[in-house]
Every structure is written in structure tokens, then in C-alpha cells.
Amino acid sequence: MSRIAYVNGAYVPLSHAYVHIEDRGYQFADGIYEGIAVRRGRMVDLEPHLNRLWRSLGELSIQAPMDRGPMTAVFKEVIRQNRARDAFLYIQVTRGVAKRDHGFPADSWPALVITCRRVDFDQVAARAKAGVKAVSHPDIRWGRCDVKSVSLLPNVLAKQAARDAGAFETVLVDKDGFVTEGSSTNIWMVTKDGTLVTRSTADNILPGITRMTVSELAHGHQMVIEERAFSLEEAKDAAELFLTSSTAGAMPIIELDGNKIGDGTPGPVASRLAAAYMDFMNA
Ligand code: PDD
Numbered sequence: 001m002s003r004i005a006y007v008n009g010a011y012v013p014l015s016h017a018y019v020h021i022e023d024r025g026y027q028f029a030d031g032i033y034e035g036i037a038v039r040r041g042r043m044v045d046l047e048p049h050l051n052r053l054w055r056s057l058g059e060l061s062i063q064a065p066m067d068r069g070p071m072t073a074v075f076k077e078v079i080r081q082n083r084a085r086d087a088f089l090y091i092q093v094t095r096g097v098a099k100r101d102h103g104f105p106a107d108s109w110p111a112l113v114i115t116c117r118r119v120d121f122d123q124v125a126a127r128a129k130a131g132v133k134a135v136s137h138p139d140i141r142w143g144r145c146d147v148k149s150v151s152l153l154p155n156v157l158a159k160q161a162a163r164d165a166g167a168f169e170t171v172l173v174d175k176d177g178f179v180t181e182g183s184s185t186n187i188w189m190v191t192k193d194g195t196l197v198t199r200s201t202a203d204n205i206l207p208g209i210t211r212m213t214v215s216e217l218a219h220g221h222q223m224v225i226e227e228r229a230f231s232l233e234e235a236k237d238a239a240e241l242f243l244t245s246s247t248a249g250a251m252p253i254i255e256l257d258g259n260k261i262g263d264g265t266p267g268p269v270a271s272r273l274a275a276a277y278m279d280f281m282n283a
Pocket residue numbers: 035155181182183184185186206207208209210211244245246247
């Protein structure tokens with residue numbers, strides 16, 4: 001069965017899904033996106049994703065292409081037409097089509113594109129049992145990483161650095177030597193006294209939805225969380241390290257830049273949170 005995309009009002013086979021060459025997303029990366037996990041046909045954390053989508057639009061003064069209710073209906077229809085059970089729903093809104101000129105056009109209409117691809121969450125769970133490797137890389141992004149902008153070239157280069165090194169993710173490090181987040185994930189460490197540490201969302205990172213849910217799950221397990229910057233050196237010396245994202249859940253990191261984290265296997269805290277997040281998705 002061909003995958004179906006939603007493009008500006010139409011449901012079309014992916015092979016026929018096109019946008020205009022003067023779309024500002026294409027020419028200026030003038031747009032934002034969201035990614036929502038779909039588990040057993042249900043969107044995970046839909047409301048927080050809608051909140052973040054609307055916030056991103058507001059921060060860039062891009063008009064919402066439709067209200068939340070109709071947009072949710074379109075999400076459901078894309079999921080239905082793709083017969084998606086376990087999937088990743090990708091939503092992109094750009095400022096639309098206009099003659100190329102840097103300033104905002106007076107009369108463009110936002111463009112909305114939605115795609116859906118399958119995700120094997122059993123494979124994600126198996127990966128979490130084994131743990132993943134990461135490498136570090138300077139964070140060369142801009143000052144508005146709180147906006148989920150499609151301007152992702154630094155993230156693309158960082159992810160490729162991980163692939164080139166045979167690793168799963170890149171841990172980004174700011175100019176002061178502190179970990180910001182991953183190329184497409186949030187990063188956490190567990191200190192030797194068992195405290196969970198992750199950078200504050202006020203400190204130029206994406207406010208991850210999985211980060212938020214995992215925080216709530218950790219509180220429910222009476223874990224202590226500190227929101228603060230931590231250095232790359234601290235991360236390498238941590239008892240545990242893990243990442244969070246909609247498609248990876250909570251994923252233990254067992255090696256950073258070739259250094260084993262802890263004993264080089266997934267630690268108890270990250271493993272517990274990985275399982276708790278899976279349960280949350282399945283609920
Ligand atoms: N990435 N940080 C960055 C830079 C991200 O791009 C993402 C998400 C996250 C985690 O956010 P969330 O928990 O809401 O998925 C953190 C998505 C999955 C992507 O770009 O495909």
C-alpha cells in the first residue's frame with residue numbers, strides 16, 4: 001500500500017506529494033514542525049505536541065493554517081489512511097509560497113504538510129535493553145533552539161558525525177563545555193548519588209515532550225531531578241546517561257566518545273524509565 005501524505009488540503013500518495021518551489025520552507029527554512037509518536041493507532045501526548053506546535057508558530061509569527069480541532073481531525077485521517085498502528089506522524093508548517101524576498105510576505109498562506117511512517121517500537125525496546133553509543137560535537141546552532149524550526153542543518157551535520165563514528169546520537173556541547181541536548185533528542189545524566197540531571201528548557205534547548213513525560217514518570221518513582229547545565233566531563237563520568245525523544249522513548253547511552261558510561265551497560269535508572277515510558281505509551 002502506498003503511503004498517503006496530507007498536502008495543503010489534499011490526501012495524496014507520497015509519490016504525488018509536492019510543494020511549490022517558492023515555498024519559504026524550501027527557500028529559507030522558514031517553517032516549523034512537530035513529530036508525534038503513534039502507538040497502537042493512538043497519538044502519544046497529543047495535547048503537549050499541539051501546544052508546542054502553536055507556540056513555535058507564535059514565536060515566528062506564522063499563522064496557524066487551521067484550528068486545533070480540524071488539525072487533530074487531519075492527523076487522525078492521515079493515520080487512518082495509512083493504516084498506521086505504530087508510527088511517527090510528521091507535521092510541518094511553513095510561511096507558505098511567495099516571491100523570494102527575505103522579509104515576511106504580506107499575502108502568503110501557511111503551508112501544511114503531514115506524513116506518517118511506521119516505527120517498530122519492539123525494536124526500540126530491544127535497543128533500549130542493549131543501550132546506544134554517542135559522540136560529542138560542538139553545538140553550532142542558533143539562539144532559538146526552543147523553537148522547533150525546520151532549520152536543522154547543524155543537527156543534520158551532528159547526526160551524520162554520529163553515523164560516521166558508528167554511534168546512534170550526538171551529544172551537543174556549548175562553547176563553555178556544557179551539554180545542551182542531542183541532535184534530535186534531550187540528554188540526561190544520573191549522578192553517582194542517583195540524582196537525575198538535565199538542562200533547563202530556559203537554556204536554549206528544545207522543550208522535549210518526552211523529556212516532560214519522563215520527568216513526570218521519574219517523579220512518580222520518587223526520583224530526584226535537578227535541572228541544570230552539566231559539562232561533557234561530568235557526563236562522561238556519570239553513573240548513567242540517557243536520551244529522550246518521541247521515537248526513542250528513554251534510551252540508555254552506554255558509551256560517549258569511546259568512554260564507557262558506568263560499567264558500559266544500561267543502568268538501573270535509565271532502564272526503569274525506558275520501561276516506564278513504554279508502559280505509558282501502551283496505556
Ligand atoms: N526530534 N531535541 C531536539 C533538537 C529534537 O529535534 C527533538 C525531537 C527532541 C526531543 O523532543 P520530543 O521528546 O518532543 O520528541 C529534543 C524529533 C523526534 C525529530 O526531529 O524528528
